[in-house]
Amino acid sequence: MTQTIEKSQKRTKKILTGNHAAAHAFRQARVGVISAYPITPQSPVVEKVSEFVATGKMQAKFVRVESEHSALAVCCAASATGSRVGTATSAHGLELMYEMLPWASGNRLPIIINLATRALGAPWSVWTDHQDFMTVRDVGWIQMFCENNQEIYDTNLQAFKIAEDPRVFLPAIVGYDGYILSHTMMPVILEDQEDVDDFLPPLKHHYNLSDISTVKGIDPVTTPHIVHRQEGTAPGYYEYRYSLQKSLENSIEIIKQVHDEFSQKFGRFYGNGIFKTYMTEDADVIIFAMGSVASQARNVVDKLRQKGEKVGLVSLKLFRPFPAEILRNFLKDYRNIIVFDRDIGYGHEGVLCYELKAALYGLQEPPYIKGFIIGLGGRDINDDQIIFGIKKGLKDSKERKFTSQTEFIGLKLDQLKDYDEKTYFDKEG
């Protein structure tokens, strides 16, 4: 503890937006190559990084590319050449990067993307929801989500350490709500550079193309089978995929360790590094949410607790790998869980909701889980909406109501007088 206090004198406290907190984390992580393309609401990250590079506050190479697809391609190549790399994007930018996402994870390149979340078109929207974050859930990246600007800074520093751990070697996305965090100022403690360097030593990559004394063929064609030749044995595609999945599964332990190490060193912690809890101990009902939705739900917990209602919150921080076992152990004895998704697994239900249902499958007496869709495309989320969801969920729980029909909170269809699902888009009719 004394050590922490001593160090704290070398810290600086600044008032920063979420985007600038991410940029400072890149600077202090001594990222060597950055490549990015502007997109709202992420752009201030790369503007700030440009400024750091131009003024010599950061010794990085900034490749100002002509698209996000190229941004991640540059990151992949620079990482394979042995540099610490990072980028930032939102929504359509992330979707344009899509092809390169499994390329980075398949190649085991520890790249960090800061994702200021934004709804996906069409129709156009620049406001937040978590749909972009969710669309990349199956590409083999670690995905974490933040609730405030300090957490963005802290999670970035942890993300590099996790991604570059030789037991992991995986890329990671650090998500935070567009505008709600990306453009909102909050006090953020920036740690002393020496302490950051101590926590995050230089990258020791498994790839380094710049070392031309060893010849490497990175990522040629694999076959469905293992290839045996005189020169040696090469794994098949299937073995590569197995190793990717196992590394993701095993990374949960390392994510926890890195979070613990960070907490001990800097004195800030985020639950167990996997999820954060609020007033869960004696709760009759648990709210399960992420990012801006969870932040709003904290208010609701306070409000309802004042009325004597035993409500608690689990705010998910680690989305991929999905911490099914840890959640299962934690949630198994609760009776009711209300999930608020700022996203949809289109054609099914909210992604957090169905992931959680699957994680709790097979419990003797599983909690009742009710999911709601909320706040898509930046629609304001307020306390009343969350309270409505809790009440409705508890009512459905009592009635043991199970349905695959999604329920949207905060819709204002009543203001569209002519709305009828069957005819609304049938302009001929």
Add this chain to the structure above:
Amino acid sequence: MDLKEEEFIYPGTRACAGCGMALIYRIALKALGPKTILTVPASCLTVLHGMQGFCSTKLSVLHTPFATTGASASGIVASLDDKGLSDEICVVAFAGDGGTTDIGIQSLSGAAERGTNFIYACYDNEAYMNTGVQRSGSTPLGAFSTTTPMGKDGHKKNMPKILEAHGIPYVATACASYPLDLYEKFQKAREIKGPKYIHILAPCPPGWGYEPKDTIKIGRLAVETGFWPLYEIENGRMTLSRPSKKYSDEQKRKPIKEYLETQKRFKSLDNNTVQNYEQYINDLWSEVNQRLEREQE
């Protein structure tokens, strides 16, 4: 001039017999030498490089998705810059014509515009040969491909001209049939700072429909008929390369028919199309000749 004896491709690659690309690659790597990092998108060259766990070259290669060649090279260069190694090590992107003129044009244009210090080589076999001969932006007029069964409408895209418009210090054309010319161009490009672009015609026996033994002959005919002029543009000034010099004179060019007749992909060409080719070649050369005159003044 002598070619280096040292080989940078191991024998026994997976390229087809008579492959123009394999020949180009072999010569180019000799000129580039050991302090080179390669990046290669999906293409016939991926096949030449062989399977995971093995590398067919003595130089490191980073395979990269189709659209990203220019960006991939940019990433390697940026990382070398970060380590202070970019003057020492040459970064070379090697892509096919589809990967260059179609899907990869954006990232190439970006890399060129940013002044990236690298060589971009396009081996042009004039269609998507690796996926089974589908037309590309570089497929010539009237050529059969599996997606142009009646022959392609329109001429091939003039990619060197597009790259020249980026104001880069070095643009050159070359052909698999002229290895010394090719070798010199890569050697020269290696010494120039900034983006360098070399576009190389790569005859392809299965894709063009001719016997593997005729690769050199057919590549030569492309030059001798004036269809594929060999030149360099250094800092905006054009010079004709030795093998193409005499074809400034229309009388010395062989009739284009002699080139077209050697390949099955042009089997169903009618007279109109042949005349179109004659006009195309005349236009091409009058532009070249005018330019050479202008630049001599």
